[in-house]
Amino acid sequence: MAQQKGVDGKVVAEHNSREKGVWIVIHGKVYDMTDFLDEHPGGAEIILKYAGMDATEEYDPIHPPDAITDNLDPSKHLGPLIPNTLPAPPAPTPAPAPAPNTVTISQKGAGAGNSDRPEEYVKPPLEEILSLHDFEAVARRSMNRRGWNYYSSSETMKAEFGEIVTEFGRCPEFWQGLEWFSVRGQRRNKLTRNSGADDEITMPVEVPAEGSIADHAQRENHNAYHRVWFRPRILRNVKSVDFSTSIWGHATSMPVYITATALGKLGHPEGEVCLTRAAAKHDIIQMTHDQGDSDLPDMAVIVVSVVEVVVVVVFVIEIVRMVIVVVVEVIVVIPTLASCSFDEMVDAASPGQVQFLQLYVNADRARTIKIIKHAKERGVKALFVTVDAPQLGRREKDMRTKFEGNASSQQTSGKDNFRRDQGAARAISSFIDPSLNWDDLAELADAAKGMKVVLKGVQCWEDAVMAAERGLDGVVLSNHGGRQLDFAPSPLAILPGVVAALRAGGHLAPRPDRGKFEIFVDGGVRRATDVLKAVALGATAVGIGRPMIYSMSTYGEEGVSKALQILKDEFEMNMRLLGAPTIHDVVPSMVDTSALHAPAVGGTMYQENYEQMMPVGVKARL
Numbered sequence: 001m002a003q004q005k006g007v008d009g010k011v012v013a014e015h016n017s018r019e020k021g022v023w024i025v026i027h028g029k030v031y032d033m034t035d036f037l038d039e040h041p042g043g044a045e046i047i048l049k050y051a052g053m054d055a056t057e058e059y060d061p062i063h064p065p066d067a068i069t070d071n072l073d074p075s076k077h078l079g080p081l082i083p084n085t086l087p088a089p090p091a092p093t094p095a096p097a098p099a100p101n102t103v104t105i106s107q108k109g110a111g112a113g114n115s116d117r118p119e120e121y122v123k124p125p126l127e128e129i130l131s132l133h134d135f136e137a138v139a140r141r142s143m144n145r146r147g148w149n150y151y152s153s154s155e156t157m158k159a160e161f162g163e164i165v166t167e168f169g170r171c172p173e174f175w176q177g178l179e180w181f182s183v184r185g186q187r188r189n190k191l192t193r194n195s196g197a198d199d200e201i202t203m204p205v206e207v208p209a210e211g212s213i214a215d216h217a218q219r220e221n222h223n224a225y226h227r228v229w230f231r232p233r234i235l236r237n238v239k240s241v242d243f244s245t246s247i248w249g250h251a252t253s254m255p256v257y258i259t260a261t262a263l264g265k266l267g268h269p270e271g272e273v274c275l276t277r278a279a280a281k282h283d284i285i286q287m288t289h290d291q292g293d294s295d296l297p298d299m300a301v302i303v304v305s306v307v308e309v310v311v312v313v314v315f316v317i318e319i320v321r322m323v324i325v326v327v328v329e330v331i332v333v334i335p336t337l338a339s340c341s342f343d344e345m346v347d348a349a350s351p352g353q354v355q356f357l358q359l360y361v362n363a364d365r366a367r368t369i370k371i372i373k374h375a376k377e378r379g380v381k382a383l384f385v386t387v388d389a390p391q392l393g394r395r396e397k398d399m400r401t402k403f404e405g406n407a408s409s410q411q412t413s414g415k416d417n418f419r420r421d422q423g424a425a426r427a428i429s430s431f432i433d434p435s436l437n438w439d440d441l442a443e444l445a446d447a448a449k450g451m452k453v454v455l456k457g458v459q460c461w462e463d464a465v466m467a468a469e470r471g472l473d474g475v476v477l478s479n480h481g482g483r484q485l486d487f488a489p490s491p492l493a494i495l496p497g498v499v500a501a502l503r504a505g506g507h508l509a510p511r512p513d514r515g516k517f518e519i520f521v522d523g524g525v526r527r528a529t530d531v532l533k534a535v536a537l538g539a540t541a542v543g544i545g546r547p548m549i550y551s552m553s554t555y556g557e558e559g560v561s562k563a564l565q566i567l568k569d570e571f572e573m574n575m576r577l578l579g580a581p582t583i584h585d586v587v588p589s590m591v592d593t594s595a596l597h598a599p600a601v602g603g604t605m606y607q608e609n610y611e612q613m614m615p616v617g618v619k620a621r622l
């Protein structure tokens, strides 16, 4: 029998330390990582943990498809692994039996593999999901810890919960009667042996002591919507309501698009393509991002993909066949650090589906221009240049999980910790160019000719006016979902000022056919009422981030589809009750903003899902 070509797994297994060399298998191929150990942006320690083994499951969700080709010298690509030759990894040390009153929850049914939670939590059937908040609640309980921490992170959250749950994952008895305390030491929530239903595993709802957590921007994004009230009109014919609209002439079934969020495979094995498909089904637009730059270091942002709905009416009259095509789209913005490649996301689109690309501008401008041109060739309709991330925010919750990961290993060194701490900022700096400035936009716009160009991350009216004066096509008022600068304003709160300033400068075409310069808003949107408030105040459409990836992480494409359907149902009901038969009837006089800058009004479902971060050490056992 001919000898099989490739690397024998037994030889791979022997290369399991710095001294013997470090070989790793990813997707059936063998790589020599010995010399790359100290260069690896994720640190040497995680690689050493998998030395001599197959690391595909760990590797996949956190790297873009081209991470290896872009970063590891070709001489270190050792070739295919001969199938079935790699010895099984040593069995993990069994966890000690839980003490009688231990409460466990699990990964069961969540999208991604590599569960770090013990068994138990069973997701409710999709029919029981009634709002976007529900997806978030299920995600919090069922996603693996790394995915949840990355998705839910704000800029400067304290990371105690990450620490607790990591410990929880490894050490069930830790959970014997775990009790949460607020920073004021007040008892909030007990887990006792008889608990087990979701609602018993709750987080403190009360807003913590001032200054105890730092992700004000994320919470304020949502809270601002609670301070705008409606002024409904009556006795209008609302037998049928139409909430479709258009963005630069691209029809969309509602004034909502799926915004760019990186690393979809942290939540679901199929990643962002679930968003693309669901957006197509519901005729909304998705923004995609390129692999080169992402929200995480080292990734390119791919923007957008849009969705289309095509209604074709064909009349055949004699020889002439007249085809009228009405395209209705749901937009999805693809993030830079997508787990799926840009082409995968574009390939997943339905014919005619409109897509937007979200772009991080690379220090290597040629690379960015190449991405833009490729996007144009592939039919992307708009470029959303992210301008609020010259450096990635320090997402402490996310970081804490990594430190905890280190603590589990004997091989952790102070140097590794330092590298890891520095990792994101260091790695990202070569992908997101902090020197980007107004003068660079002409070059990008030139490369994007034919596509609309929008700045994503505008946070005051002056910059919105500058964007319009430079001939750009719109702005997204956004603080990156509260993941960048803490105390960045809620986009909703600045919307009226931006609209007024743009109007005064003659930059806004009258509605409903605006089209000249569009204003988008994202951050904290969880209900159709939120969207209607933003539209009434002058937004063309609203981007939704976390709820989409939570619905994807918990129920896959079906979940995203349900989330979009929930929004549509909410639109229909709310527009009737508001007295607005069409989206163009949702006008400024339908909202009362007098409380917009007043103290926050809480929303219990949001607060319930919001995961409060506490300083190190604030945890207790009964």
Ligand code: HEM
Pocket: 024, 026, 031, 033, 040, 041, 042, 043, 046, 047, 050, 055, 058, 059, 062, 063, 064, 067, 068, 071, 072, 296, 297, 298, 299, 423, 424, 427
């Ligand atoms: C085979 C060659 C590999 C290359 C070229 C590579 C490259 C990279 C790059 C460029 C980054 C920075 C981008 C990012 O943070 O996502 C990174 C981060 C990371 N890598 Fe790798 N990697 C490799 C293998 C692995 C393996 C085998 C593992 C785990 C078993 C791993 C775990 C990580 C972790 C945990 C991070 C940090 C991600 C974060 O900041 O959240 N890498 N890697």
Ligand SMILES: Cc1cc2nc3c(=O)[nH]c(=O)nc-3n(C[C@H](O)[C@H](O)[C@H](O)COP(=O)(O)O)c2cc1C
Pocket: 150, 151, 152, 221, 259, 260, 261, 262, 263, 289, 294, 295, 296, 301, 335, 336, 337, 358, 386, 456, 478, 479, 480, 481, 482, 483, 522, 523, 524, 525, 543, 544, 545, 546, 547
């Ligand atoms: C997990 C995650 C990843 C993100 N990745 C990106 C990204 O790669 N590029 C980008 O411009 N914005 C990114 N964002 C910001 C979103 O596009 C959007 O501004 C924000 O999520 C809106 O807030 P929301 O999540 O409350 O809806 C990300 C947000 C999250 C939650």
